[in-house]
Amino acid sequence: MMKQGIPEQIKLFKFATKALIFSQVYQVRDFPRISALASNQDAAVNVALNFSLEEGRIPCIKGEIKLNLALTCQRCLDEVSVHLEPKFQLAFLKNEQQGEALSANFETILNTDEEFSTIEFITDEVLISVPMTPMHKHECASYQDTQPINKQKRENPFAILQQLKNKE
Template structure:
């Protein structure tokens, strides 16, 4: 495994050479993914193979990592292992997208070089849940909205009731409905 993967790659050139990239990327380097993570410590193991099938340049391989997502119920860490298979067809026009073999997603390349980190981050984002939460009910859901106990709630209700002054007036009422004496 490489200690350091290249920052920019030329996927068409790598496909012509039947190149292979193996190595690790730090989770700290992923900007779009960072907001969803509880902890950015860790690495993404990348294993990509570039090749051509006729005129189609393609990238196949896998990425593996263990993410700490933020649970949307309790806002605590949620372990999320990712083992994603990658099947990308390198395209530069909409017509080429229609000709991709089944099971391949398009990687639209306009320039010669692309950021490897963007390819990996896109694949990671596709493997995240839309609403990350623990599979079982969260044990400690103290999100700051504490509900008071029943006796405390009754006492608070009596003190905060803006109409509590009217109960005194009601007691002064005569049987005919007038409060005058």
């Protein structure tokens, strides 16, 4: 099967039945909820999605995403580059009983939507892997240095994310 770009909408059962394989290189700016957290808008987001039908009727997506995000270090407030490589193997079930025969390698999701947004789907998988408090690996600020930051209660970039989620 030749690899092709990922369509804007995932048609779950249709793609799974055909065992389609997609890959595409996006930019951080293509994912509004991710780009709200990061300052490297032009950076590449490599996405590969393999669709399959398991047990003859359960649509599954095996995927791999690779990206670097320039986030704000929560200790020194400078930029910190975080490499993320979320991998997932999802089975979309109509009901929990459907999953009983399925390999334990699959993470199961109860889902009745045949069609959903590719960008939103990828966004959710990336955001799960983003550290809640990104920090440099080295001691970028001393304990004393971090005190005023805590007192100021600087707005956490993830508060924005929460707001976006609440609007949905």
